[in-house]
Amino acid sequence: MPTRIAIFLFDQVEELDFAGPLEVLGMWALYFPGDEIEVFTVAQEAGTISCALGTRVIPDHTWDSAPDFDVLVYPGGVVTNSHIGNESIRAWVRKAADAGTLMTSVCSGATVYADAGLLDGKPATTHWLVLDQLGQLGQNIEVRPDDRFVDAGNVITSAGVSAGIDMALHLIVRLKSADRAREVKRMIAYEPAPPV
Amino acid sequence: MPTRIAIFLFDQVEELDFAGPLEVLGMWALYFPGDEIEVFTVAQEAGTISCALGTRVIPDHTWDSAPDFDVLVYPGGVVTNSHIGNESIRAWVRKAADAGTLMTSVCSGATVYADAGLLDGKPATTHWLVLDQLGQLGQNIEVRPDDRFVDAGNVITSAGVSAGIDMALHLIVRLKSADRAREVKRMIAYEPAPPV
Numbered sequence: 001m002p003t004r005i006a007i008f009l010f011d012q013v014e015e016l017d018f019a020g021p022l023e024v025l026g027m028w029a030l031y032f033p034g035d036e037i038e039v040f041t042v043a044q045e046a047g048t049i050s051c052a053l054g055t056r057v058i059p060d061h062t063w064d065s066a067p068d069f070d071v072l073v074y075p076g077g078v079v080t081n082s083h084i085g086n087e088s089i090r091a092w093v094r095k096a097a098d099a100g101t102l103m104t105s106v107c108s109g110a111t112v113y114a115d116a117g118l119l120d121g122k123p124a125t126t127h128w129l130v131l132d133q134l135g136q137l138g139q140n141i142e143v144r145p146d147d148r149f150v151d152a153g154n155v156i157t158s159a160g161v162s163a164g165i166d167m168a169l170h171l172i173v174r175l176k177s178a179d180r181a182r183e184v185k186r187m188i189a190y191e192p193a194p195p196v
Numbered sequence: 197m198p199t200r201i202a203i204f205l206f207d208q209v210e211e212l213d214f215a216g217p218l219e220v221l222g223m224w225a226l227y228f229p230g231d232e233i234e235v236f237t238v239a240q241e242a243g244t245i246s247c248a249l250g251t252r253v254i255p256d257h258t259w260d261s262a263p264d265f266d267v268l269v270y271p272g273g274v275v276t277n278s279h280i281g282n283e284s285i286r287a288w289v290r291k292a293a294d295a296g297t298l299m300t301s302v303c304s305g306a307t308v309y310a311d312a313g314l315l316d317g318k319p320a321t322t323h324w325l326v327l328d329q330l331g332q333l334g335q336n337i338e339v340r341p342d343d344r345f346v347d348a349g350n351v352i353t354s355a356g357v358s359a360g361i362d363m364a365l366h367l368i369v370r371l372k373s374a375d376r377a378r379e380v381k382r383m384i385a386y387e388p389a390p391p392v
Contacts, residue, residue, distance in 0.1 A: 019215035026249030053222030058252040127385060148389040160385030170391045181392040188212060189323060189356025192388035193344040195366045196377040
């Protein structure tokens with residue numbers, strides 16, 4: 001049985017939030033077929049997604065058509081504020097978590113998990129702009145402002161936007177090996193050197 | 197007049213090659229409207245683009261419909277091998293370069309510029325897998341294997357996949373200021389911390 005990784009897409013999702021993990025995990029799936037990894041995108045309903053910076057993407061699956069998955073990546077964006085309190089999203093993420101899915105998030109995606117109760121009593125992080133908000137959601141979330149990502153067992157949260165790349169490499173370490181993560185890191189030439 | 201930045205999309209383009217610069221430059225455009233930056237995607241023809249890892253994207257413009265642009269981002273992917281020797285692509289990039297466009301590339305996009313003669317006698321870099329190929333294209337290209345990106349004046353090339361993020365931040369430094377690049381860097385929480 002393959003390990004299936006679903007990346008959630010929704011209107012106004014931040015581009016790099018999902019494209020970073022998609023690149024890392026998709027490269028893993030493509031270049032190491034023996035690892036039996038499948039990566040796909042999934043949206044609540046059919047139709048084109050308009051991302052935060054204007055990119056239009058056609059998801060692979062809808063909630064109804066998607067196969068069962070072992071890992072969920074929930075990206076962020078300013079729009080996730082509107083996911084908080086949304087009962088259908090709460091039900092969807094709770095159902096996935098209850099089924100044993102490894103729940104991961106990038107950026108403000110963590111606030112949606114918090115709202116659904118998935119982070120109660122756990123350490124977590126998110127984009128620096130919504131660290132305070134994260135601490136006010138759920139019950140007794142231990143907010144870690146300085147962590148790039150936080151692996152709390154069945155939930156892994158990461159910091160803002162670009163942190164999803166680091167979190168996805170950690171996923172490979174956790175699900176396969178550090179050597180494999182290094183191989184994928186080399187494929188995407190991830191030796192970051194910010195000029196500022 | 198706005199500064200217009202076009203990101204070229206084509207079938208089998210590598211996702212992060214274009215999504216990295218798109219995130220950096222799109223954030224710049226969105227959060228600093230006073231800088232008058234416009235970012236759009238452009239493909240040769242109308243229709244959905246299927247990227248290297250399966251993502252389907254609908255470009256904003258075609259070659260015919262796109263407004264004039266000041267900066268071009270040419271991403272890479274294994275598929276750029278098929279762009280080499282393609283006369284319509286050669287003509288399109290030469291026309292842009294001749295018009296004074298600042299030509300930038302990510303990953304193997306540099307090999308297409310090299311094939312079109314844009315890198316003759318200049319320093320350049322590309323994905324480590326095609327550094328040798330880069331040196332065999334064009335005339336007297338000075339291949340720089342250890343640089344994250346190379347600013348050769350009217351052409352800027354960058355290393356593989358994730359290097360487009362660093363190159364795009366450099367573009368902000370060059371076109372605006374280091375302070376602005378730092379502001380955008382902070383918005384995308386780009387404090388990379390690879391776990392391997």
